[in-house]
Amino acid sequence: MLDIAKLIFNSTNHTYTYDDKPLPSVTTLLTTVGINTEIPDAIKDSDAFFVATEYGTLVHEQIKETVDNGEYKYKGLKKALPTKDLKFFIKNILPLSDKWYSETMLCTEYYAGTCDLFGMSKEKPDTLLVVDHKTGTAWNENGVSWQTYLYYRGLQECGLLPQHKSVEFYVDDLKGENSKLIKLIPPTEDDYNRLIDSLKNGTKYELATMNLPYDLQQQAKDVLANFATYKFLEKQYKDFTKKLKEACENHGVKEVKWLAYNEEGQLKEYRGYFTKETIREEFNESDFKKDYPELARKYSIEKAYSQFRTGWVKEK
Numbered sequence: 001m002l003d004i005a006k007l008i009f010n011s012t013n014h015t016y017t018y019d020d021k022p023l024p025s026v027t028t029l030l031t032t033v034g035i036n037t038e039i040p041d042a043i044k045d046s047d048a049f050f051v052a053t054e055y056g057t058l059v060h061e062q063i064k065e066t067v068d069n070g071e072y073k074y075k076g077l078k079k080a081l082p083t084k085d086l087k088f089f090i091k092n093i094l095p096l097s098d099k100w101y102s103e104t105m106l107c108t109e110y111y112a113g114t115c116d117l118f119g120m121s122k123e124k125p126d127t128l129l130v131v132d133h134k135t136g137t138a139w140n141e142n143g144v145s146w147q148t149y150l151y152y153r154g155l156q157e158c159g160l161l162p163q164h165k166s167v168e169f170y171v172d173d174l175k176g177e178n179s180k181l182i183k184l185i186p187p188t189e190d191d192y193n194r195l196i197d198s199l200k201n202g203t204k205y206e207l208a209t210m211n212l213p214y215d216l217q218q219q220a221k222d223v224l225a226n227f228a229t230y231k232f233l234e235k236q237y238k239d240f241t242k243k244l245k246e247a248c249e250n251h252g253v254k255e256v257k258w259l260a261y262n263e264e265g266q267l268k269e270y271r272g273y274f275t276k277e278t279i280r281e282e283f284n285e286s287d288f289k290k291d292y293p294e295l296a297r298k299y300s301i302e303k304a305y306s307q308f309r310t311g312w313v314k315e316k
Contacts, residue, residue, distance in 0.1 A: 002109075004158045007107050025112060029111045033195065035146050038140075062083060064102040072090075096129060101117070103115075104118070115154075118161070128166070132147060134171050145184040152167060152186075153192065256272050
């Protein structure tokens with residue numbers, strides 16, 4: 001277990017050292033392997049980025065004070081007024097746990113960072129909640145999923161987590177009146193282990209899987225919920241079409257029609273029919289290769305390709 005007392009954070013240049021050894025931050029590490037968590041570099045040089053960064057720091061500070069002291073005390077001109085984002089946090093996130101831990105430093109042998117928020121769920125016994133605050137408009141969901149998961153593993157290695165049986169990851173997308181708490185899907189254990197192995201061995205890490213973007217999660221949920229019904233109906237339709245074709249062939253019928261309701265509930269004419277016979281020439285590739293193997297090899301071109309497939313993950 002790592003000794004968190006040996007971890008030092010330099011706020012001036014935003015760097016971490018553990019026992020005098022420099023460690024990359026979580027976001028820096030992820031960027032080096034092609035996983036982006038922040039807004040594009042093109043925006044970072046603008047005045048808008050500087051203002052957004054200053055505001056983000058303010059919100060983080062207000063949330064930390066609220067968590068540590070139970071409230072945010074506004075003291076005249078020396079302190080900023082409570083932001084709308086802080087009000088959202090107090091109303092919607094603070095009540096989710098009886099004990100939150102805010103701005104907690106962590107590290108592993110390969111990276112360091114500061115977790116915005118974690119605590120045990122009030123409604124779900126034995127469930128740990130890990131939350132990252134985002135005040136910008138252009139954060140990457142897949143990257144933030146990785147970010148919160150790496151925070152979690154770092155907290156584990158430093159022995160900073162309360163006992164728990166499960167963990168959930170969230171980002172509080174702070175946009176004033178449009179703020180919302182979004183549940184994240186963490187990276188797979190296999191992807192995390194592959195990342196650590198690449199850091200150990202000094203090899204290039206290539207991302208094998210990606211968490212489903214938020215805007216597709218609900219769509220996937222709806223599609224897969226009806227997947228079994230779809231496959232059943234698809235089989236029924238194929239069986240029906242096969243039997244209809246056989247019936248037409250047996251009776252010498254070229255076309256059959258009947259009335260049926262379409263997907264919009266309208267009564268329409270439906271038909272089954274044989275298309276007009278056409279003759280086309282087809283190149284017999286297998287016979288050509290047998291009869292003229294050398295010529296076939298001369299004009300053969302190797303091409304790499306990959307198919308995109310979907311399906312249920314098989315249990316190991």
